Amino acid sequence: MKKSTLLLAATLSTVTAVSMADNSFYDKARVINSQPLYETVRVNHPEERCWNERVEHRGGSRSDSYTPSIAGAIVGGVVGNQFGKGKGKDAMTVAGVLLGASVGNDLGKRPGRSYVTSERRCESVDNFREHEELVGYRVKYRYNGQVFHTRTSQDPGKFINVRVSVAPTEGANYDFREYD
Incomplete structure (x- = not known):
């Protein structure tokens, strides 16, 4: 992407943010429903398994x-x-x-005598375990008579903070200057 395009996008987003900051406010909305969201997570806990093995040793020539x-x-x-x-x-x-x-x-x-020893052998074995992990909440809330949905990282409780932005509808001729 060209630098001029990036600069233009950054400028427009800054102007929009400043404009919205002048015409937005924070309020509380009533939570209708909040459901926890779980995700199945698979984790490997490798284990070392060991056993004793009989090993026969043959003597070399005498x-x-x-x-x-x-x-x-x-x-x-x-x-x-x-x-x-x-x-x-x-x-x-x-x-x-x-x-x-x-x-x-x-x-x-003639080969010498053979003999048997017990040697310990070990190997690493994958041991996968699955568990449910809380990843967030699906929240249904009502603000000003309308129902909205969102996803949050924490349970919001009875109320959720919302940002309300006010702007005229498209095609209206307006500016953001304050009048007394």
Whole structure:
């Protein structure tokens, strides 16, 4: 909007307000009916819900070292040496070493023991609640024999203040100067 249009609108509203101030007054009107107005309001009250959960933990491999393989080879060699005779004794010892090393390697890579713990888990859950909230009053009042309606923020009681403006009807030639 142009500045000149805004300036014109502001000037006209000021002139109108000043003119009306000269020809208006305040009075009381009788309230016929006053009804409270309610609005349903929905409010979120988030809640934290927690529970205990069982969690299973599996142990990793027991060892990444060569110790199980070496120990298996030694035990396998000793056992193999007990069964052979002559040149077969050497073959049984070698077979025992290889088999023992393989078994030791497999045992070393076997997972450790698993165990279960209880861990607390929590989450936020929306919890909406609705309630009625007073937002104002619908007021029906009578002034000078005529019935009017309005909305107020407070209950007016038996009477409501009104501003009365007096002006000639359209087309009349008048000015606002005071005459003695």
